[in-house]
Amino acid sequence: MSDPQQTSLRLGIAGLGTVGAGVIKIVRQKANVLAQRSGRKVEIVAVSARNRDKDRGVALSDYAWEDDPVALATRDDVDVFVELMGGSDGPAKAATEAALKAGKDVVTANKAMLAHHGQELAELAEANGAVLRFEAAVAGGIPIIKSLTEGLAGNDIERIMGVMNGTCNYILTRMEDAGLSYEDAFAEADGLGYLEADPNLDVGGIDAGHKLSLLSSIAFGTQVNFDGVELEGIGCVTIEDITQAADMGYRIKLLGVTRLTGRGLEQTMTPCLVPATSPLGQLQGGTNMVVVEGDQVGQVVLRGAGAGEGPTASAVMGDVMDIARGLRMSTFGQPATSLVAAKPAKATVAAPYYLRMSLEDKPGAMAKVAAALGEAGVSIDRMRQYSHDDATAPVLIVTHKTTRAALDDALGALPETGVVSGAPVALRIEEV
Amino acid sequence: MSDPQQTSLRLGIAGLGTVGAGVIKIVRQKANVLAQRSGRKVEIVAVSARNRDKDRGVALSDYAWEDDPVALATRDDVDVFVELMGGSDGPAKAATEAALKAGKDVVTANKAMLAHHGQELAELAEANGAVLRFEAAVAGGIPIIKSLTEGLAGNDIERIMGVMNGTCNYILTRMEDAGLSYEDAFAEADGLGYLEADPNLDVGGIDAGHKLSLLSSIAFGTQVNFDGVELEGIGCVTIEDITQAADMGYRIKLLGVTRLTGRGLEQTMTPCLVPATSPLGQLQGGTNMVVVEGDQVGQVVLRGAGAGEGPTASAVMGDVMDIARGLRMSTFGQPATSLVAAKPAKATVAAPYYLRMSLEDKPGAMAKVAAALGEAGVSIDRMRQYSHDDATAPVLIVTHKTTRAALDDALGALPETGVVSGAPVALRIEEV
Numbered sequence: 001m002s003d004p005q006q007t008s009l010r011l012g013i014a015g016l017g018t019v020g021a022g023v024i025k026i027v028r029q030k031a032n033v034l035a036q037r038s039g040r041k042v043e044i045v046a047v048s049a050r051n052r053d054k055d056r057g058v059a060l061s062d063y064a065w066e067d068d069p070v071a072l073a074t075r076d077d078v079d080v081f082v083e084l085m086g087g088s089d090g091p092a093k094a095a096t097e098a099a100l101k102a103g104k105d106v107v108t109a110n111k112a113m114l115a116h117h118g119q120e121l122a123e124l125a126e127a128n129g130a131v132l133r134f135e136a137a138v139a140g141g142i143p144i145i146k147s148l149t150e151g152l153a154g155n156d157i158e159r160i161m162g163v164m165n166g167t168c169n170y171i172l173t174r175m176e177d178a179g180l181s182y183e184d185a186f187a188e189a190d191g192l193g194y195l196e197a198d199p200n201l202d203v204g205g206i207d208a209g210h211k212l213s214l215l216s217s218i219a220f221g222t223q224v225n226f227d228g229v230e231l232e233g234i235g236c237v238t239i240e241d242i243t244q245a246a247d248m249g250y251r252i253k254l255l256g257v258t259r260l261t262g263r264g265l266e267q268t269m270t271p272c273l274v275p276a277t278s279p280l281g282q283l284q285g286g287t288n289m290v291v292v293e294g295d296q297v298g299q300v301v302l303r304g305a306g307a308g309e310g311p312t313a314s315a316v317m318g319d320v321m322d323i324a325r326g327l328r329m330s331t332f333g334q335p336a337t338s339l340v341a342a343k344p345a346k347a348t349v350a351a352p353y354y355l356r357m358s359l360e361d362k363p364g365a366m367a368k369v370a371a372a373l374g375e376a377g378v379s380i381d382r383m384r385q386y387s388h389d390d391a392t393a394p395v396l397i398v399t400h401k402t403t404r405a406a407l408d409d410a411l412g413a414l415p416e417t418g419v420v421s422g423a424p425v426a427l428r429i430e431e432v
Numbered sequence: 433m434s435d436p437q438q439t440s441l442r443l444g445i446a447g448l449g450t451v452g453a454g455v456i457k458i459v460r461q462k463a464n465v466l467a468q469r470s471g472r473k474v475e476i477v478a479v480s481a482r483n484r485d486k487d488r489g490v491a492l493s494d495y496a497w498e499d500d501p502v503a504l505a506t507r508d509d510v511d512v513f514v515e516l517m518g519g520s521d522g523p524a525k526a527a528t529e530a531a532l533k534a535g536k537d538v539v540t541a542n543k544a545m546l547a548h549h550g551q552e553l554a555e556l557a558e559a560n561g562a563v564l565r566f567e568a569a570v571a572g573g574i575p576i577i578k579s580l581t582e583g584l585a586g587n588d589i590e591r592i593m594g595v596m597n598g599t600c601n602y603i604l605t606r607m608e609d610a611g612l613s614y615e616d617a618f619a620e621a622d623g624l625g626y627l628e629a630d631p632n633l634d635v636g637g638i639d640a641g642h643k644l645s646l647l648s649s650i651a652f653g654t655q656v657n658f659d660g661v662e663l664e665g666i667g668c669v670t671i672e673d674i675t676q677a678a679d680m681g682y683r684i685k686l687l688g689v690t691r692l693t694g695r696g697l698e699q700t701m702t703p704c705l706v707p708a709t710s711p712l713g714q715l716q717g718g719t720n721m722v723v724v725e726g727d728q729v730g731q732v733v734l735r736g737a738g739a740g741e742g743p744t745a746s747a748v749m750g751d752v753m754d755i756a757r758g759l760r761m762s763t764f765g766q767p768a769t770s771l772v773a774a775k776p777a778k779a780t781v782a783a784p785y786y787l788r789m790s791l792e793d794k795p796g797a798m799a800k801v802a803a804a805l806g807e808a809g810v811s812i813d814r815m816r817q818y819s820h821d822d823a824t825a826p827v828l829i830v831t832h833k834t835t836r837a838a839l840d841d842a843l844g845a846l847p848e849t850g851v852v853s854g855a856p857v858a859l860r861i862e863e864v
Contacts, residue, residue, distance in 0.1 A: 026586050026728060036653065037585050037766045135583065141729035143583025150582075150759065151567065151575025153469050154458050154749025221468065279735065282714060296458060297573035297746035300736035303711065304729060314729035317586025327582065327759045334469045 008041035009324045010077055014069035014095055015084030016049035016056050019109060019136070022313030023082065023320075024058045034317075038324035048072040073099035073106075080105045080323055082316060088112035093121075100124045100132065107319040109136035109312055115210035118217065118224035122336035132331045133319035138211040139164050139288040141311025142304040143318060148218050148292060149333040155294030157219035159259050161432060165208040166286035166306040167194045168234050168254040173284045176242045176251070182235065194286070204233035205254055209269040212256035215290070216267055217332045220260040221339055224332070225267070228344025229256075232270040236425050241356060244384070244396050245273050250354075251281045255430055257347075264345030273354050273429040279303070280432050291432065350401040351431070352381060357414070357424035358392035359385070365419035366395070372417050376410035378402045392421045398429070440473035441756045442509055446501040446527055447516030448481035448488050451541060451568070454745030455514065455752075456490045466749075470756035480504040505531035505538075512537045512755055514748060520544035525553075532556045532564065539751040541568035541744055547642035550649065550656035554768035564763045565751035570643040571596050571720040573743025574736040575750060580650050580724060581765040587726030589651035591691050593864060597640040598718030598738040599626045600666050600686040604703075605716045608674045608683070614667065626718070636665035637686055641701040644688035647722070648699055649764045652692040653771055656764070657699070660776025664702040668857050673788055676816070676828050677705050682786075683713045687862055689779075696777030705786050705861040711735070712864050723864065782833040783863070784813060789846070789856035790824035791817070797851035798827070804849050808842035810834045824853045830861070 011027070013020050027034070027044055034042045046064035048071075066072035073081040073095040081099035083106060085092045092113050099106050100121065108114070114121065114134055125132040135145045139162065148157070163169055167189055174185040186203065189195055194202075201207045213226040234254050245252050250273035258267045274280045279301045283289045288306030293299050305311035322329070332339060359365045366385065373380060382398040399407070407426060414420045443459070445452050459466070459476050466474045478496035480503075498504035505513040505527040513531035515538060517524040524545050531538050532553065540546070546553065546566055557564040567577045571594065580589070595601055599621055606617040618635065621627055626634075633639045645658040666686050677684050682705035690699045706712045711733045715721045720738030725731050737743035754761070764771060791797045798817065805812060814830040831839070839858060846852045 022728070030586070030588065033588065033653070034586070036770060039767070141726075142732060143579045146583045147575045147579060150754060150757075151578045151750045152746060153753035154462070154466070154746050156462065156465065221465070277714075279711075279714075282709075282711075294573075294746060296454070296742040296749075298737045298740075298743055300574060300734070302732070302734055304732035308730075310728040311730055314584060314586050314726060317728070318583045321585035322582060325582075325761065327761065329757065329759065335471070338468060 008043050010043055010045045010079045011082050011320065012046045012072045012075055012078035013044060013082040013084065014048040014072050015086065016047060017084065018309040019312045019316065020049070020084045021056045021058050022309035023316050026313055026317050034321065038321050040324055042320060042324050045077050046072050046075055069095035070098045073104065074102045078104060080107060080320060082320070083108040083110055086110055086112070088116045093117060096121060097124060100128050100130050103128045103130050105131045105323050107133050107316055109134070109316060111137040111207065111210040111214065115213045115224060115226040118214065118331070119336060119339065122331035125331060126336050131323065131328050133322065133329070134214065135319050136312050136315035138214055139290055140304065140306040140308065141314045142288060142290060142302045142306070143315070144215070144290045144302055145218065146318065147302060148215065149329060152292060152294050152297055152300070153333070155296045157292065157294055159257065159293045160215050160219055161280065161291040161430065162212060162215065162256040163253050163280060163283055163289045164211045164256060164306060165202055165254055166288060167202040168208070169283065170194060170286045171203070172234060172237065172242065172252055172254070175239055176246060179239060181239055182237060200233070203235055205231045205269040208254060208256055212258055212267055212269055216258040216265060217339065219258065220265065220342065221334055222260070222265055222342035223339045225265060225342060225344060228265055229267040229269055230347070234271050237271050240394065241425065241427070245354065246276065248398065249276050250274060250429065251276045252427065253280060253283070255280065257430060259349065260342065261345065261348060263348050265342035266345050266347045268347055271427050273427055274432050278432045347404050350403050352401050352429040353399045353407055354427045354429055355397040355399065355424055357395055358421040359395045360419045360421055361391055361393060362419055368417040368419050369395070369414065372413045373399070373410045376413060377406045378410045440475050442475055442477045442511045443514050443752065444478045444504045444507055444510035444512070445476060445514040445516065446480040446504050447518065448479060449516065450741040451744045451748065452481070452516045453488045453490050454741035455748050458745055458749050466753065470753055472756055474752060474756050477509050478504050478507055501527035502530045505536065506534045510536060512539060512752060514752070515540040515542055518542055518544070520548045525549060528553060529556060532560050532562050535560045535562050537563045537755050539565050539748055541566070541748060543569040543639065543642040543646065547645045547656060547658035550646065550763070551768065551771065554763035557763060558768050563755065563760050565754065565761070566646065567751050568744050568747035570646055571722055572736065572738040572740065573746045574720060574722060574734045575747070576647070576722045576734055577650065578750065579734060580647065581761060584724060584726050584729055584732070585765070587728045589724065589726055591689065591725045592647050592651055592722065593712065593862065594644060594647065594688040594722040595685050595712060595715055596643045596688060596720050596722065596738060597634055597686055598720060599634040600640070601715065602626060602718045603635070604666060604669065604674065604684055604686070607671055608678060611671060613671055614669060632665070635667055637663045637701040640686060640688055644690055644699055644701050648690040648697060649771065651690065652697065652774065653766055654692070654697055654774035655771045657697060657774060657776060660697055661699040661701055662779070666703050669703050672826065673857065673859070677786065678708065680830065681708050682706060682861065683708045684859065685712060685715070687712065689862060691781065692774065693777065693780060695780050697774035698777050698779045700779055703859050705859055706864050710864045779836050782835050784833050784861040785831045785839055786859045786861055787829040787831065787856055789827055790853040791827045792851045792853050793823050793825060794851055800849040800851050801827070801846065804845045805831070805842045808845060809838045810842045
């Protein structure tokens with residue numbers, strides 16, 4: 001069906017890194033199957049990048065060249081502007097806005113731009129009768145945006161959990177598998193080219209937080225609110241935490257969780273413990289996973305490559321093919337003007353927590369910690385103290401279910417005990 | 433976007449079992465969110481079932497009643513005929529055909545009907561400008577049809593694997609976990625109401641084979657060919673097989689595999705060994721999983737509930753919402769008239785096999801078996817013979833990679849050795 005116009009769909013691609021090159025390869029190599037599936041020819045008419053002379057392994061001579069992505073985005077012969085430059089502002093945003101204002105559809109892989117400007121760009125698209133699609137921005141090749149927006153449209157979404165930064169998962173996996181320190185695993189990932197130019201985008205949870213904020217918008221009909229994501233990177237995780245977690249049947253993941261409760265929109269992207277036998281716990285290496293929980297469907301798990309040329313280009317082409325087929329969806333699953341501003345809320349759902357702290361070697365030290373926790377209403381499920389040969393002893397505690405507020409009270413009271421050295425580490429144990 | 437007509441979308445539902453009741457509950461309880469997401473009201477105008485008086489836990493008094501599903505399907509006030517009766521022919525097919533001929537869209541959960549008549553029904557839909565959608569027919573709540581047809585449309589699909597019959601997976605899981613015989617696990621599943629009226633639909637692999645044949649059509653642009661699915665049920669699997677497989681690091685699953693090779697369309701739905709640590713191997717109980725391998729995206733895994741009121745109704749509503757939003761797709765991802773008839777082929781990809789046979793207690797018996805395998809070109813990776821106290825000894829063999837043809841030659845030659853008692857069991861070890 002799909003109401004195919006008999007004209008071809010003409011793409012202008014800005015940004016010719018690995019993903020851009022991957023998209024060009026697909027359009028060139030699969031011309032016949034794409035036309036068969038969509039009912040019309042999909043072709044590239046023009047491209048733009050910072051450096052015209054770089055060898056990208058694909059021939060560009062068939063395409064018009066534009067130095068300026070804004071000029072590319074507004075060319076008369078471009079139907080769809082494919083934005084693969086990246087960056088939350090600057091040329092990516094300028095060209096996206098120009099394309100939408102000219103009534104052209106936009107396909108982007110740019111999570112930062114949408115996390116910061118998703119609402120205004122979605123409104124701009126609608127005002128101009130254009131679509132703005134971003135499957136490639138979240139979890140690489142996994143068709144999570146489509147599944148959530150369309151396939152699960154009959155559900156009230158109760159929770160989404162995601163491991164959506166492959167670099168972090170690679171580092172955590174290598175720490176466990178090879179017994180590396182965080183620093184050594186980080187250095188290894190860096191040597192393999194896995195880290196962004198600003199590594200804090202990865203290990204600080206920012207990149208994954210961008211993605212989570214986009215999923216929240218679709219799931220709950222709320223305006224994208226990246227500033228409302230509680231972010232904590234994986235830099236606090238030690239090899240001891242990983243070993244101890246494994247001993248107790250858990251693995252540590254940089255886990256995004258989003259829920260809409262009566263108190264507001266709870267979005268966290270923090271290191272968490274998850275059962276080692278769960279799908280999330282079994283996710284090793286650079287792979288991504290998103291777990292969607294709907295009131296009707298129950299738990300649906302999607303797993304796949306979260307980055308890389310082929311997977312990301314696959315997601316871009318999914319959006320392009322939708323447009324070619326005449327499948328036109330709102331950016332976040334409903335009219336942008338109907339998305340509501342959700343109040344960010346601290347996570348209120350009670351959970352057990354894993355705590356690690358250093359106790360000074362004084363009589364009654366453990367009792368004082370237990371008392372401080374107890375006074376804040378935090379009760380202890382399990383506690384382990386390890387042998388030691390310096391002045392402080394590592395102590396691990398797993399609490400019973402408690403709220404983050406009570407836990408923060410307890411953590412705030414610990415310095416007053418005079419027996420805790422340094423800042424404790426507290427990681428939520430997420431029931432999955 | 434989605435070109436919403438401002439009129440409501442009017443459903444006529446035939447078949448009011450658990451899924452039909454689930455759909456009615458969603459449409460009633462989520463009226464606002466469905467309208468917000470689709471831009472128009474979704475409502476039920478008429479229903480049909482065999483027994484009008486049965487209590488289904490949902491109020492039907494608001495809807496017109498039709499005894500005849502064909503009459504329901506062709507009512508002037510029905511926009512979408514929702515077929516939840518089941519059965520490959522009979523009323524389901526008659527009403528679906530009547531709806532399509534009347535230009536009405538059809539949403540169905542009926543895998544048997546589509547496995548047998550998918551091509552003609554898809555052509556009928558197209559000839560009448562209607563869409564025919566079937567997300568609920570494959571793997572319950574998992575949005576696999578949408579993911580494969582739309583999200584992964586930029587890929588050449590290389591292989592699809594699926595565990596798509598929850599009852600079989602439940603039986604196999606219970607055999608392993610509780611040490612039950614096949615017969616006892618079957619009886620337990622039966623007692624829990626997990627089995628179809630004709631249990632062979634489940635344990636014979638027919639139901640899962642239906643689903644596999646639909647995935648093949650989308651993946652490869654071929655006409656549905658259920659008769660080309662090589663079917664083998666789980667009745668041959670013994671507790672010993674499960675124990676031995678586990679010992680070697682495998683689990684046994686009723687696994688569907690489909691590939692298009694130069695020799696033809698290879699579709700198998702057979703018990704296979706998969707690595708216990710793989711996502712498929714870790715799938716326990718009644719859950720479903722589909723693994724899609726695309727040339728661009730690599731391996732994407734989708735997991736979720738394969739049956740039940742909520743999950744199946746969720747899938748039905750995904751299709752209904754697409755129609756409400758104006759997202760109109762070809763049934764199998766491209767015009768039905770462009771789907772090609774694919775020649776069914778025996779699986780040609782070489783794989784290791786697990787063999788179990790009973791050897792008679794004669795001198796040189798093992799040597800004779802090894803010789804018979806070797807003459808057929810099948811080489812042995814591992815072999816175990818177990819102690820025994822009767823006249824035959826259980827022997828387990830894992831072969832090196834071999835073709836099914838060579839294996840069949842070897843199996844054909846075994847009786848001539850005079851030392852093998854009964855028919856050997858041969859299960860493929862699928863690399864996942």
